[in-house]
Amino acid sequence: MSGHAGDALSELERFTYQPSASTTAVQQQHKRQRTAEKAAVDAAELLAEAEKDLEQSQVDVAQVDVNSMKRMVLSVEKRINENMQMRMKYPDRPEKFMDSELELYQELKRLHVLATAPELFPTFVKTRCIPSLLGLLAHENSDISIDVVDLLHELTDVGEADTADSLALLDCLYENDVHTLLMQHMTRLNEGEEDDAAAMHATLSTIESLIELKPDVAVTVAQKGGLMKWLLNRLKPRAFHANKLFASELLAVLLQQNSDNQLFLGTVDGILSLLTAASQYKRREPQDMEEAELVENVFASMASALAEPANQHLFLKAEGIELMVLTIKERRYASHGALKVLNAALQGNGANCERFVDIRGFKTLFPMIGSQPPPLPPFAKGSGEKRTAQTQHDEHFTSVLCTLFAALSGERRQRLLGKFAEDNMAKLDKLLELHIAYSKRVTLAEEGVAEVHVDDDDDNYEEAVYLARMEAGSHTLQLVDVVLSHIATTKHKGLRQHVLQGLYHRSTSLHEVWSNADEYIKSLAASRVDATQKRQLDELSAAVETLLKKYQIAPAEE
Numbered sequence: 001m002s003g004h005a006g007d008a009l010s011e012l013e014r015f016t017y018q019p020s021a022s023t024t025a026v027q028q029q030h031k032r033q034r035t036a037e038k039a040a041v042d043a044a045e046l047l048a049e050a051e052k053d054l055e056q057s058q059v060d061v062a063q064v065d066v067n068s069m070k071r072m073v074l075s076v077e078k079r080i081n082e083n084m085q086m087r088m089k090y091p092d093r094p095e096k097f098m099d100s101e102l103e104l105y106q107e108l109k110r111l112h113v114l115a116t117a118p119e120l121f122p123t124f125v126k127t128r129c130i131p132s133l134l135g136l137l138a139h140e141n142s143d144i145s146i147d148v149v150d151l152l153h154e155l156t157d158v159g160e161a162d163t164a165d166s167l168a169l170l171d172c173l174y175e176n177d178v179h180t181l182l183m184q185h186m187t188r189l190n191e192g193e194e195d196d197a198a199a200m201h202a203t204l205s206t207i208e209s210l211i212e213l214k215p216d217v218a219v220t221v222a223q224k225g226g227l228m229k230w231l232l233n234r235l236k237p238r239a240f241h242a243n244k245l246f247a248s249e250l251l252a253v254l255l256q257q258n259s260d261n262q263l264f265l266g267t268v269d270g271i272l273s274l275l276t277a278a279s280q281y282k283r284r285e286p287q288d289m290e291e292a293e294l295v296e297n298v299f300a301s302m303a304s305a306l307a308e309p310a311n312q313h314l315f316l317k318a319e320g321i322e323l324m325v326l327t328i329k330e331r332r333y334a335s336h337g338a339l340k341v342l343n344a345a346l347q348g349n350g351a352n353c354e355r356f357v358d359i360r361g362f363k364t365l366f367p368m369i370g371s372q373p374p375p376l377p378p379f380a381k382g383s384g385e386k387r388t389a390q391t392q393h394d395e396h397f398t399s400v401l402c403t404l405f406a407a408l409s410g411e412r413r414q415r416l417l418g419k420f421a422e423d424n425m426a427k428l429d430k431l432l433e434l435h436i437a438y439s440k441r442v443t444l445a446e447e448g449v450a451e452v453h454v455d456d457d458d459d460n461y462e463e464a465v466y467l468a469r470m471e472a473g474s475h476t477l478q479l480v481d482v483v484l485s486h487i488a489t490t491k492h493k494g495l496r497q498h499v500l501q502g503l504y505h506r507s508t509s510l511h512e513v514w515s516n517a518d519e520y521i522k523s524l525a526a527s528r529v530d531a532t533q534k535r536q537l538d539e540l541s542a543a544v545e546t547l548l549k550k551y552q553i554a555p556a557e558e
Contacts, residue, residue, distance in 0.1 A: 064120065232270050307344065442477055
């Protein structure tokens with residue numbers, strides 16, 4: 001064949017494959033053996049024989065190039081047509097079409113070698129073989145359809161492949177509705193069978209690769225064909241399974257900063273499904289790191305979904321706030337995620353904040369101030385994990401306090417302030433100590449950057465400072481200072497004076513506190529602040545500015 005052929009598809013159609021004498025002899029021998037035995041064996045045994053034959057084949061597919069790839073494609077297409085014709089001709093006589101099925105199975109196995117040559121993907125796409133392969137997902141023989149799933153998984157799981165080559169393949173798969181066909185195929189599988197469970201895992205991996213390289217298709221992939229519904233249903237059973245973990249990972253990816261998928265989740269009872277999955281760990285600890293990751297993914301998915309007010313309303317109706325409070329009280333591993341979800345459920349939602357107060361949520365929230373988070377399981381007790389858990393714990397409960405101060409009014413707001421006045425203002429003292437602790441951490445982080453980035457330009461230096469501050473907990477510091485600003489401007493004279501005196505005795509001032517708080521308030525997205533919260537924040541700003549005029553910073557001593 002000429003090496004200068006123009007069109008790859010035309011070249012493929014003109015190509016004829018002549019097997020070697022040794023290969024022909026082997027194939028003939030195998031055919032004679034199958035002919036003698038086919039009356040005594042069933043389909044599963046024949047496929048096992050085919051796999052053994054393939055391993056012993058004289059055909060060398062270790063190195064694949066354009067020509068060998070086209071030979072394999074031609075052979076696959078030929079076997080597909082032969083098998084289809086034999087099945088149509090003898091629908092009720094498996095012994096008549098099993099030979100063609102075995103030959104198809106063998107050719108599909110040989111095609112797996114294409115995964116080692118991703119540079120051939122663009123040419124492979126031009127052969128128009130992909131629609132034929134996807135058609136095999138509906139094949140009556142599950143061994144054939146599952147092998148196609150494995151093939152798609154291997155072809156899309158090439159980490160070091162050139163992005164353009166992988167995109168050529170994924171574009172073609174997406175255009176041929178691979179996500180819908182894979183989901184239809186999954187309905188035929190039984191996870192209780194090892195091979196079927198592996199096929200489910202391979203299916204999810206293929207879809208994950210598609211979303212990773214083509215993030216713009218995440219909405220279509222999630223909603224068309226039933227993927228999101230399947231993922232949500234897979235999370236409901238109590239028993240842990242690797243596919244349940246994978247489902248939680250994929251769901252978290254689909255929901256992250258994707259309002260379309262977040263809203264869709266609410267329309268398919270997704271909030272209730274996630275609450276069901278979360279409730280399984282209210283009192284039960286994960287047994288290993290993988291199960292712990294599953295727990296984190298479930299709560300992360302719920303927190304992402306609650307970015308939409310419609311889902312916050314569904315969460316309220318499903319008594320999600322009550323479940324989160326109960327989970328936090330248990331102080332198990334799931335309570336870390338429950339606090340995060342509670343924070344998301346209250347954000348920008350006055351009705352949810354009122355429900356939290358009415359179910360005596362303060363009794364659960366206020367002991368968290370200045371306390372350690374629930375203990376981590378034995379397999380996650382490194383110093384890094386402990387510090388991260390403490391930082392997230394402090395950030396989430398202070399965020400809840402900020403949201404409550406911004407949303408509550410009247411008698412409920414007085415109850416909130418009253419909790420800080422209890423026990424000789426012990427909780428307020430702990431909040432002041434939290435301000436000092438995080439202020440020191442942020443200052444040390446800034447000083448560390450200054451020592452390392454002496455010669456950097458302004459842009460690099462500012463970026464390094466920003467990242468160091470964030471890692472040290474600057475966001476938590478801002479949240480603490482917003483709460484202190486609310487308390488410092490209250491009409492409760494004792495609370496107000498205790499804040500100002502407490503800051504003075506700790507060598508700081510309301511000016512420093514408001515500088516941090518004002519930075520946070522200005523960063524709030526307008527869409528996440530309702531009318532009541534906006535009024536509260538405007539009143540807070542005006543009150544603090546008035547207070548600052550009365551308490552000017554003392555001049556520094558010379």
